[in-house]
Every structure is written in C-alpha cells, then in structure tokens.
Amino acid sequence: MRISVIGCGYVGLVTGTGLAEVGHQVICTDNDPERIAALKAGVVPIYEPYLDAMLAANHRAQRLSFTSDATQAVREAEAIFICVGTPPLENGEADLSAIDNVARLIAAEACDSKLIVEKSTVPAQTGQQLKRVLEVYRRNVGVEFRVASNPEFLREGTAVEDFLHPDRIVIGVEDEASEKQLREIYRPILERRFQCPVHLSGCPAMRPPTLVVTTINSAELIKHASNSFLAMKISYANIIADVCEKVGADIKEVTYAMGLDPRIGPRFLEAGLGFGGFCLPKDVQAFIRLADRSGVDFGMLKEAEHVNKRRIELFFEKIRQALWVVKDKQVGVLGLAFKANTDDIRFAPSLEIIRRLLAEGAHVRAYDQEAMDKTSEILPQVRYSREPYEVAQDADALLILTEWPEFRQLDWARIYSMMGRPLVLDGRNLLNPAAMMDLGFEYYSFGRPTEALTPNLVPSGVSSASTASASA
Numbered sequence: 001m002r003i004s005v006i007g008c009g010y011v012g013l014v015t016g017t018g019l020a021e022v023g024h025q026v027i028c029t030d031n032d033p034e035r036i037a038a039l040k041a042g043v044v045p046i047y048e049p050y051l052d053a054m055l056a057a058n059h060r061a062q063r064l065s066f067t068s069d070a071t072q073a074v075r076e077a078e079a080i081f082i083c084v085g086t087p088p089l090e091n092g093e094a095d096l097s098a099i100d101n102v103a104r105l106i107a108a109e110a111c112d113s114k115l116i117v118e119k120s121t122v123p124a125q126t127g128q129q130l131k132r133v134l135e136v137y138r139r140n141v142g143v144e145f146r147v148a149s150n151p152e153f154l155r156e157g158t159a160v161e162d163f164l165h166p167d168r169i170v171i172g173v174e175d176e177a178s179e180k181q182l183r184e185i186y187r188p189i190l191e192r193r194f195q196c197p198v199h200l201s202g203c204p205a206m207r208p209p210t211l212v213v214t215t216i217n218s219a220e221l222i223k224h225a226s227n228s229f230l231a232m233k234i235s236y237a238n239i240i241a242d243v244c245e246k247v248g249a250d251i252k253e254v255t256y257a258m259g260l261d262p263r264i265g266p267r268f269l270e271a272g273l274g275f276g277g278f279c280l281p282k283d284v285q286a287f288i289r290l291a292d293r294s295g296v297d298f299g300m301l302k303e304a305e306h307v308n309k310r311r312i313e314l315f316f317e318k319i320r321q322a323l324w325v326v327k328d329k330q331v332g333v334l335g336l337a338f339k340a341n342t343d344d345i346r347f348a349p350s351l352e353i354i355r356r357l358l359a360e361g362a363h364v365r366a367y368d369q370e371a372m373d374k375t376s377e378i379l380p381q382v383r384y385s386r387e388p389y390e391v392a393q394d395a396d397a398l399l400i401l402t403e404w405p406e407f408r409q410l411d412w413a414r415i416y417s418m419m420g421r422p423l424v425l426d427g428r429n430l431l432n433p434a435a436m437m438d439l440g441f442e443y444y445s446f447g448r449p450t451e452a453l454t455p456n457l458v459p460s461g462v463s464s465a466s467t468a469s470a471s472a
C-alpha cells in the first residue's frame, strides 16, 4: 500500500521504517528540512537500536523515501499516518496545533479519498475534531476522508522490536473500509509474514499480536489509560520502597514476590528516581486534564504524578545527607538518558539532579553511552568523560542515574580505589548493596536496607533472613 507518514520523530521514523520493512511503499515527510536532508543522506537523527540499519536497507530497496514536500506526501498516499508531536502546554494539556496544521494541509491538498490515521498520542475525542477540520477545510468536492485511531505503544530503546512484534494492535474505526484497510496494512505483522531483521529465525515462534478493533474514542483512551496505569504502577513501587526504608524491608524482595502474582505482573515495579521521558509524564498530565474537563477527579493519578516529582527531592536529600556540604564536592554521574538504551534526555531525572548539584556549587563530571552530546548542549558546565572510570577519579560521590546494564559490569573494585571517597548513590537500584558494602563502599539506594534491621520493627514470626532470590 502507498503510505505517507507525516512527522519524522521517534514515532514517525519507527512507524515509517517498520511499514516499509513489512512491504509497503512509504514516503515520510517533516517540516524540518534539515532533518529530511539528513535522512536522505542516511543519517538517523535519533539513537534507536536497529533503526538505522533497517532504514538504510529500505531506503536502498526504494520502499522508503523522504521528502520535505508535504503536499507530494499527501497526494501520493492511500493512507496517511499522522505522527507529529503533541507536547504539553503550560497547563498540562496536549498541544494539538501540529495535528490541526496537518489536518488542514491534507484537507487542502488531497485530490482523492484517503484514510487518515491518528498515530500521535492524543486525548480522547481528538478524532472527532480531526474529522470536522478535514470536512471544513476540504478543497476538492468529492474527496472523502476516513479517520482512524491507531495508538502506538512503542518504548524507546526497543521501538523497532515493539513495532514488528507488538502485544496488541489497536485500531479505532467507524467504518468497514477503514478497518479493512488497516487490517491490510498490518496483515504482515498480524500473520508474521515477513523476515524480521531483529530476531531473524526466532520470529515465527513468537506469539502473534492481538488485533483490537474499537471505536475511535476508545482507541484514544486506551493509550492514555495504559500509560497512566504504568505510571501509577511505578509510583506505587516507589512508595512501597519508601515504606521499606522505614521498616527495614527490601523493595527488590517485595516487588519480586508481588510480581509472581499474574494479576500484578513483574514489570514496571522498579523503584528509584521515577518515570521520565517524553511520554509518561506528559500523558499523565494530559489524562488528568482530560478527566478534570470531563468532570472526573482522577485523584489517584494526581497522586502518582506528585509521588514521581518527589523522587528527585528524596534523592537529593540522600545526596545532602551523605555529603553534608555539597559545595566544592566532586560528583561523578553515571547515566544521563531518561532510561537505558536511548539517547533521549527529555524529562530525564538526571537533568534536574545535575542542575541542583551545580546550583549548590558541586563540580560535576558525567558519562553516558549515548546521551552526552544532547546533554552537553543544555548543560555545558558539566565535564563529560568518554569512558565511565574517569568520572570516578577523585570523586567524593558517584551517582547512578540511568539503568544502563553496562554499569553493573564495571570493575567496582577499581572504581573503589579511584574515588576520593568511596560513596555511591544508586538512583536506579542497579547494584547489589551487600556486594558494594563488601567492597568497602558507602552505598545508598531506594528501599533497600544498608544497615541491620532494627529489632523492634521485625514482626513476630517473620524471619529477617529472606529466601527470595531477587537479583541486584
């Protein structure tokens, strides 16, 4: 099928490349001509595992092309995927102006009927507005626009895999033709009929995704409800971690056992600095505003957001308690990205923590596998190291702010010998406290005891020696 993708950010690039990979003819456009020029030259502006190789292969095979001529992209497509950004406004609501602009462009330029697929994360009822704008601004009489919602659930760092092997594909439609067309677009993925460049031979064994067909309003709501639930799960784990600290329990043991209950599940129960990135924080805010405007008080979600904001505060209190005076201390930072396997620093907890350290007069040296270039643009006062050990040299404290698995593999005995004071504050609960303390480190994390249990806090009949095999 001839498909256009409008917006070449994370969602647009992964969607466009993925659709080309499974056999469609895809043309991607963006209103940033430099981005398009770079993409034409094979330069992918984001770090996302597998994306550059897959994009280059499809570009070479002439299934994927890039243009800054949005009109051409609109005219050539049978289906148009809107993948433009919906950043938060001051009041937390999603800014839908980019969607509105694209809708007016499509309405003005389309010469034949098209399926318009809303892929960007938008509040419920945006599809209805989209239909209205397309209708009002339609220039060519006789051209018909069918609107559908197809929310994306891609996670940065695993976005290519998530696209090719999703758990579910949600399509919100209001007519049979749109449903048929979207089924056709996703058929190779639904039936696993493509050679997957990520897993190669492992794919046929994977469970095929569930196709969920709903109304447009429901599809839009599914996205916000899913992300908000994940955010609440993380904040819940974080509060449990705080309780663990007070009663001498271990959050890893607690969440490990909780997660064995299939009704709860093990994922998104990692306590630490909380959720960042461009999706969860903004989706939570937008969902709270949507509920408020609909007359529903979503107190639970407001609290989850509040808990998340407090994580940085709590971490900074730990830093201050350990260092006493922050001014003039050498602080090493491992990890800048908002999570592992991405170079994205949008709403990353690291930024806020580093800003506070600098404001209090600390000297900060940082390392991240992928995110240093982006961070240095906004935090030039930080010294950046090309390898992780350098940040530990003579440091008074070392902070772990991103859960890169590579940090586990570092030679911590070597780090111990390099530091001015062997103090580690692990904001991601990445390391094993006992192993760190055995090496001689002063080690702090979230919700894990670093001292023996206070005897009167151990409930009678419960042994303090745990048998759970939670790692780290």
Ligand code: UDX
Pocket (backbone or CB within 6 Å): 152, 153, 154, 155, 156, 157, 227, 230, 234, 267, 268, 269, 270, 271, 272, 273, 274, 275, 276, 277, 278, 279, 280, 338, 339, 340
């Ligand atoms: C999220 C959704 O997961 C995805 O479905 C949606 O399409 C886009 O938003 P993403 O922003 O890539 O994806 O990150 P995600 O993996 O969800 O992590 C979000 C944040 O939560 C990160 O900062 C991560 O470090 C944090 N997190 C995650 C925790 O603090 N604890 C956890 O247990 C899991």
